[in-house]
Amino acid sequence: MMLQKKVNCSFNAYKGPIIPKASRSIRGRGTIRKKPENNQIQAFEILANVAGNFLQESEHSGLDYVAPSKDPQTFCSSNTKDKLEDEGGSFKEDLFERGTSSEIVSACVPTRQGKHDNLRVMDDASFPGNHLEGQGQNILEREDERVKRRRVNEKSTHIEGCFDGLIEPSYKVTKDCSSENNVTKSSLEGHRHLDSFPNTSTVRKLVNRDDDENLDNCTQPNCKDKISSTSPGMPKLKDASPLMSDENNSRDNSELENLQRMYPFKKRKFFNQTSSSASDRGSQCQGMFDVSDTTRVNGTNHAIEESSSMVGQQVHSGSKGCNVKLSIKSFKVPELFINIPETATIGSLKRTVMEAVKTILGDELHVGILLQGKKVRDDSKTLIQTGISQDDKRHRLGFMLEPRQTSNCPSSYNDNPCFLTTGSQQKLSKQSTSLMLQQGTYNVSQERSMIKIESCAEGDLNVVSSPTDTYANNNMSKCRTLVAVPTINMEALAVVPFRRKSGNPDFAQRRIRRPFSVLEVEALVQAVEKLGTGRWRDVKQRAFDHAKHRTYVDLKDKWKTLVHTARISPQQRRGEPVPQELLDRVLAAHAYWSQQQCKQQLKSL
DNA sequence: GTTAGGG
DNA sequence: CCCTAAC
Known part of the structure; x- marks a missing residue:
């Protein structure tokens, strides 16, 4: 040191x-x-x-x-900030409850003990496709390790940083589900979830700690x-x-x-x-x-x-008194x-x-x-x-x-x-x-x-x-x-x-590359499993609502690359390895929803 | 504004 | 991640 x-x-x-x-x-x-x-x-x-x-x-x-x-707290409300301070920085799980977005974000603060228990993935155990139940902490810790490793080993990529979203339990369930059910019941998609990708009562949502657009x-x-x-x-x-x-x-x-x-x-x-x-x-x-x-x-x-x-x-220099000199x-x-x-x-x-x-x-x-x-x-x-x-x-x-x-x-x-x-x-x-x-x-x-x-x-x-x-x-x-x-x-x-990003459109800048973390991939996979591959806006809302830097186009692109990644040999894959389990789910979901798409097209014919 | 697909 | 056609 x-x-x-x-x-x-x-x-x-x-x-x-x-x-x-x-x-x-x-x-x-x-x-x-x-x-x-x-x-x-x-x-x-x-x-x-x-x-x-x-x-x-x-x-x-x-x-x-x-x-x-x-820093999630950067955007937290003063109330939340006070709360956190009152707790000595420790996490209060009730912050999640019906939390406003800022509260949710700010809740993604590790406990004073440095543990991430409070950041555990709150998954729906009823969802068979989810193998991460109870492993949230491990995931997060692995994330931290990766972050550190990247910093040590990938100096040249330091500008890409780490943008690991945190998975938060969604207490928007009531609202989400009601609306979701309304949608699904009235649509052809309703039964799809009962198939290989049953509906879940909870969703994973990423909270972006480092979202530089959180200020949005x-x-x-x-x-x-x-x-x-x-x-x-x-x-x-x-x-x-x-x-x-x-x-x-x-x-x-x-x-x-x-x-x-x-x-x-x-x-x-x-x-x-x-x-x-x-x-x-x-x-x-x-x-x-x-x-x-x-x-x-x-x-x-x-x-x-x-x-x-x-x-x-x-x-006109002669126009006396017409110019203000400053x-x-x-x-x-x-x-x-x-x-x-x-x-x-x-x-x-x-x-x-x-x-x-x-x-x-x-x-x-x-x-x-x-x-x-x-x-x-x-x-x-x-x-x-x-x-x-x-x-x-x-x-x-x-x-x-x-x-x-x-x-x-x-x-x-x-x-x-x-x-x-x-x-x-x-x-x-x-x-x-x-x-x-x-x-x-x-x-x-x-x-x-x-x-x-x-x-x-x-x-x-x-x-x-x-x-x-x-x-x-x-x-x-x-x-x-x-x-x-x-x-x-x-x-x-x-x-x-x-x-x-000045107001001058001439100076538009390419966004910084921000590789998806495993956590984000996990959230994406789960959302796509549920919503399908053609509803990226919904996927965004469902799982990346707080990750302002992830647009639905980004999610669509990421899914595209995930499918590609899953299809190539592990030796050919680059970047941070995605667990095979996740890639398997990608392929499964992709196959499933492709099939659904085909069925839809046949129906409409 | 979204989606899909090529680059 | 960008761009753009198509919707």
């Missing part, structure tokens, strides 16, 4: 450069160099793009690997940011799982980068970006935001300045906590901080405008209509970076720690860009989430730490709490490439 001293740093005000150099022109982002007064407020959103793009692209490492949250449960669209920060207005930082040890850092580092390249944007949709070579990026100024060194303020490049000079846009010196980033070994290099520290900043200032934010402390909500108003004019130098114009969408999430999610941890003890990659929660630690930052930039009509915009008051009226961003992460979940964390 490696004991390494950690250096905890707290950055109250990381004032990072936000002005890209000339070569960092961003295509299609518009210009902010000069903003005529009659521009709509919306134009300020360009600012967010500027910051986001710079932060996104400025680091050569581009370390976008951030682990998804594997949140009504706040920007929850998908999976970013957290110390402040509620910011997207939630993904808690990361370090999966690599220091001694492997060097190699893994390059692997990481290679792997990054293996997850390109969709080529077809990427041409806009790639079509411009590095050499011509700097010259593509037409209609673009272009910040050159000449825009530096006070001799630094730490500012975004709106000057009266325009690039790619005609401005310059933003720098953005302040909310408080960050860095936990890094003493032996870490300065470069590593830099990267860690950089990644934190980049993560916080993801794409999924936009610029909010505050005028005299009041948020300007009407994007259609002109500056002059809003009261922003060159003449009025007393108005306090504030900019803030905030999530794109509003949230209805409970405020209990507000105060959350954001820890940056790096080092071998955490097995973080050398790039140390993963953000993770310190296990079991709460750290409440008083600082609010939003990054606010106060400005006056003329002169530099002074960066001001985001105060709570201006945010109080904002109902946004309540859903960014990270809570204590149980060890098991941390272990289950996987580093996955993290690229923001």
Whole structure:
């Protein structure tokens, strides 16, 4: 066991450069160099793009690997969280009972004793096809073993992580069965279950511990940011799982980068970006935001300045009083906590901080405008209509970076720690860009989430730490709490490439490959045994309702590969071995439902 | 929005 | 896992 001293740093005000150099022109982002007064407020959103793009692209490492949250508690309700805390983290089985989805999810926490008894597969013993009755614990333990093994042996696949769903007992039985029975009785399928795959009174449902789309449960669209920060207005930082040890850092580092390249944007949709070579990026100024060194303020490049000079846009310099000059010196980033070994290099520290900043200032934010402390909500108003004019130098114009969408999430999610941890003890990659929660630690930052930039009509915009008051009226961003992460979940964390799914469809990203665990296969098989092979939406609802990252198409695909796997010799199979018993059931179910399909077709003829 | 099937 | 035709 490696004991390494950690250096905890707290950055109250990381004032990072936000002005890209000339070569960092961003295509299609518009210009902010000069903003005529009659521009709509919306134009300020360009600012967010500027910051986001710079932060996104400025680091050569581009370390976008951030682990998804594997923590079920991340999404648990405050009630549930309290419950768990009251129980010292031990599992309360009654949490399952009629649990809300969040409760069910959060119940998938191991007992303090580290046992998984509470996570046992709750199977219907009456279902003959199920050979796993009473073996839930073993399965889960095997899962853990596999997880560990993968981490040790498959460094190169670390980004694929482990996404083992947990099987939960479904107490939706009453509802499910009634509806199910209604369906089956009124359909031709009703009797099928009495055949080789009798109906069961319980279903298995997977609860995804690491579902990085669990946030979908949140009504706040920007929850998908999976970013957290110390402040509620910011997207939630993904808690990361370090999966690599220091001694492997060097190699893994390059692997990481290679792997990054293996997850390109969709080529077809990427041409806009790639079509411009590095050499011509700097010259593509037409209609673009272009910040050159000449825009530096006070001799630094730490500012975004709106000057009266325009690039790619005609401005009537003679139209006096029509332009509002703004310059933003720098953005302040909310408080960050860095936990890094003493032996870490300065470069590593830099990267860690950089990644934190980049993560916080993801794409999924936009610029909010505050005028005299009041948020300007009407994007259609002109500056002059809003009261922003060159003449009025007393108005306090504030900019803030905030999530794109509003949230209805409970405020209990507000105060959350954001820890940056790096080092071998955490097995973080050398790039140390993963953000993770310190296990079991709460750290409440008083600082609010939003990054606010106060400005006056003329002169530099002074960066001001985001105060709570201006945010109080904002109902946004309540859903960014990270809570204590149980060890098991941390272990289950996987580093996955993290690229923001920006609103720009051009940047659609291939999903990370997430191999099905045996548990998931088991759940899939059982669901298909019951529902058949043509009702993937139902299968999804039945067994993978909480596994947001598993679409019914995924399940259909997985079944396809399972059938294929079952048909080939064990020597030809790859990946995590699926128990032969399961594969046998796959073949049996497949044969059965194929037969049923044929019968159906014959009937309809 | 789902399903099915090729890639 | 992606894409898309077909429904």
